Amino acid sequence: MSLALDFLTVLTVSAGAFFFMAGTVGLVRFPDTLSRVHALSKADNLGLGLVVLGLLLQAEGLLAALKLVAVWLLALLAGATVTQLIAHTAREGVPPA
Amino acid sequence: MADFLLGAAGFLLATVAVGLARILRGPGDAERIMAAQLLGTGGIAALLLLAKAMSVPAAVDVAMILALLAAFVSVAFVKGAGRSQGDRA
Amino acid sequence: MSDAMLYGLCGAVLVGLGLFGLIVHPQPLRKILAFNLIGGGVFLLFGVVARRGAAAGLAGDPVPQALVITGLVVAFAATALAVALQVRLFQETGGRPDGQMDSRP
Amino acid sequence: MAFDIGLALLVLGVAAWTIAARDTFAAVVGFVAYGLLLALVWVRLQAPDIALTEAALGSGLTGGLLVGASARLRHAEMPAPGETPGAVLKLASTVLCTLLSAGLAAIVFLLPEPAPTLAPQAAANIAATGLGNPVTAVLMAYRAIDTLLETVVLLLALVGIWSLAPNRVWGGFPGPRHQADPDSALTFVAQLLVPIGILVGIHIFWVGSVAPGGEFQGATILATMWILAMIAGLVSAPPVSRRWLRLLLVAGPAMFFGIGFAGFLAADAFLAYPETHAKLVILMIEIPVTLSIAATLGLLVAGPPERITQQ
Numbered sequence: 001m002s003l004a005l006d007f008l009t010v011l012t013v014s015a016g017a018f019f020f021m022a023g024t025v026g027l028v029r030f031p032d033t034l035s036r037v038h039a040l041s042k043a044d045n046l047g048l049g050l051v052v053l054g055l056l057l058q059a060e061g062l063l064a065a066l067k068l069v070a071v072w073l074l075a076l077l078a079g080a081t082v083t084q085l086i087a088h089t090a091r092e093g094v095p096p097a
Numbered sequence: 098m099a100d101f102l103l104g105a106a107g108f109l110l111a112t113v114a115v116g117l118a119r120i121l122r123g124p125g126d127a128e129r130i131m132a133a134q135l136l137g138t139g140g141i142a143a144l145l146l147l148a149k150a151m152s153v154p155a156a157v158d159v160a161m162i163l164a165l166l167a168a169f170v171s172v173a174f175v176k177g178a179g180r181s182q183g184d185r186a
Numbered sequence: 187m188s189d190a191m192l193y194g195l196c197g198a199v200l201v202g203l204g205l206f207g208l209i210v211h212p213q214p215l216r217k218i219l220a221f222n223l224i225g226g227g228v229f230l231l232f233g234v235v236a237r238r239g240a241a242a243g244l245a246g247d248p249v250p251q252a253l254v255i256t257g258l259v260v261a262f263a264a265t266a267l268a269v270a271l272q273v274r275l276f277q278e279t280g281g282r283p284d285g286q287m288d289s290r291p
Numbered sequence: 292m293a294f295d296i297g298l299a300l301l302v303l304g305v306a307a308w309t310i311a312a313r314d315t316f317a318a319v320v321g322f323v324a325y326g327l328l329l330a331l332v333w334v335r336l337q338a339p340d341i342a343l344t345e346a347a348l349g350s351g352l353t354g355g356l357l358v359g360a361s362a363r364l365r366h367a368e369m370p371a372p373g374e375t376p377g378a379v380l381k382l383a384s385t386v387l388c389t390l391l392s393a394g395l396a397a398i399v400f401l402l403p404e405p406a407p408t409l410a411p412q413a414a415a416n417i418a419a420t421g422l423g424n425p426v427t428a429v430l431m432a433y434r435a436i437d438t439l440l441e442t443v444v445l446l447l448a449l450v451g452i453w454s455l456a457p458n459r460v461w462g463g464f465p466g467p468r469h470q471a472d473p474d475s476a477l478t479f480v481a482q483l484l485v486p487i488g489i490l491v492g493i494h495i496f497w498v499g500s501v502a503p504g505g506e507f508q509g510a511t512i513l514a515t516m517w518i519l520a521m522i523a524g525l526v527s528a529p530p531v532s533r534r535w536l537r538l539l540l541v542a543g544p545a546m547f548f549g550i551g552f553a554g555f556l557a558a559d560a561f562l563a564y565p566e567t568h569a570k571l572v573i574l575m576i577e578i579p580v581t582l583s584i585a586a587t588l589g590l591l592v593a594g595p596p597e598r599i600t601q602q
Binding site for chain 3: 292295296299302303306307309310315318319322325326329332333335336337338340341344345348349352353356357360361363364375376380381384385387388389391392393394395396398399400402406407408409410411413414415425426428429430433434437438441444445448451452455505507584588591592594595
Binding site for chain 1: 098101102105108109112113115116119125127128130131132134135137138139141142145146149154157160161164165167168171172174175
């Protein structure tokens with residue numbers, strides 16, 4: 001059982017790492033600010049979510065698990081809103097020098 | 098397991114560092130704040146992995162603080178950007 | 187070489203980097219940034235001492251750790267004061283932080 | 292070990308960027324990243340208390356302060372032609388700084404063996420304080436006088452900032468006025484984050500007696516949430532002449548001094564805690580100190596008074 005859980009953790013954490021990589025590639029390759037914001041939010045939401053999911057399988061106790069979920073929700077909220085704020089400023093603001 | 102989690106944390110940081118190297122150069126301030134945001138998320142993920150790998154549960158608290166304050170820094174940026182435009186006009 | 191030593195070397199380099207920035211940057215905010223870099227390096231050196239002092243079931247000597255926490259708070263207070271001084275000086279002189287308004291074309 | 296080498300190199304890279312970046316704002320972003328990575332380093336050095344402080348104060352609050360300042364000082368940060376240092380100065384400072392770093396590195400290698408430590412003493416006497424976190428025990432019991440003086444230092448820094456106010460706005464509102472826009476994402480995030488952040492701050496403060504955390508970390512989070520609410524326009528910074536504000540600022544240090552002098556009666560020394568109720572007394576100090584530090588940190592970021600009216 002624990003071996004199966006470990007395997008699942010390895011799988012989800014690796015998938016999370018992959019999404020972080022995808023987000024970074026997007027950030028590096030995409031041509032303009034708005035599409036870069038898009039790439040960033042992918043890494044935020046999915047990458048961290050998968051890492052948290054993988055760690056949830058290893059969590060000791062309900063409280064520790066809830067804390068992990070709380071960190072993810074906080075990061076999600078902050079990431080989403082901030083991404084929106086940045087996109088808003090980038091659109092209205094001065095064109096990139 | 099601990100070795101795998103530590104390795105994953107290292108991989109995440111390395112990935113994020115590549116993005117950081119590209120994006121810190123700009124061209125705009127929005128890109129730069131995005132770089133900090135990306136590093137923030139990567140740092141949170143790395144801290145959560147470290148907490149498990151090193152058995153330091155308090156690292157989860159550190160991650161929570163980072164999640165909370167990442168928003169704060171970006172908000173300060175958005176307000177600052179708005180203000181400096183106002184000064185220019 | 188232990189992990190603690192590695193971060194100690196990192197701290198030593200950070201102090202040098204920060205001092206370099208403090209000397210060569212004429213802009214006030216850059217000097218404040220460089221000063222904070224030095225602070226981070228010094229705190230890391232304390233961290234090495236704390237980590238090496240692991241004993242009696244503790245993972246580090248709590249006394250230098252507490253000193254670093256105190257130091258971080260004081261460094262923040264100093265940074266806030268320095269920033270406020272700069273902003274005020276800027277308002278007063280209308281541009282040049284050193285007060286030499288005439289040197290601007 | 293590979294992880295640590297990578298992390299150390301990343302810290303150095305970000306620090307080098309902070310020094311080398313041409314644009315001040317880019318340097319500030321580099322500094323925020325630097326603080327964030329240092330929090331990771333502190334976890335690796337088994338110092339989670341410092342990691343919490345670094346994340347909250349070194350990266351978060353200092354970052355917000357400097358991001359705001361770099362926007363306000365944007366014009367002042369353009370170096371004038373004659374100001375950039377020449378090649379000789381650069382070379383001389385490179386040599387000087389390399390020597391300094393080499394010297395410090397040598398000291399790291401020459402640290403005495405076995406390493407001197409106070410950890411056994413800290414662990415042996417912790418039961419008498421009723422605390423479970425040795426770092427909090429150092430801050431609140433063994434070296435309480437340092438912490439007391441630190442709260443005073445924070446107040447002095449605030450006095451220094453307030454004294455920068457021009458005479459005509461003395462006693463007025465600190466910082467520029469922020470207008471709330473009910474439809475914006477900023478208002479939304481502030482309304483949602485501030486209550487959560489206050490809970491997290493209280494939690495970090497409360498667990499500090501038994502686990503990593505404590506009054507400085509908790510107070511920093513509370514201060515950050517206050518500033519977030521101010522920036523979003525949800526609350527206005529209070530005029531610095533308000534009596535309740537002054538009382539809040541001195542409540543912590545005053546309580547600390549009061550209990551310190553009471554120590555003469557209870558246990559014959561300044562800041563000596565009675566043997567049986569040490570934890571209760573420490574808590575009586577910590578609660579007002581946390582609130583005072585939070586208020587002080589928030590006002591340190593808000594800056595000197597700039598206007599007399601709300602507008």
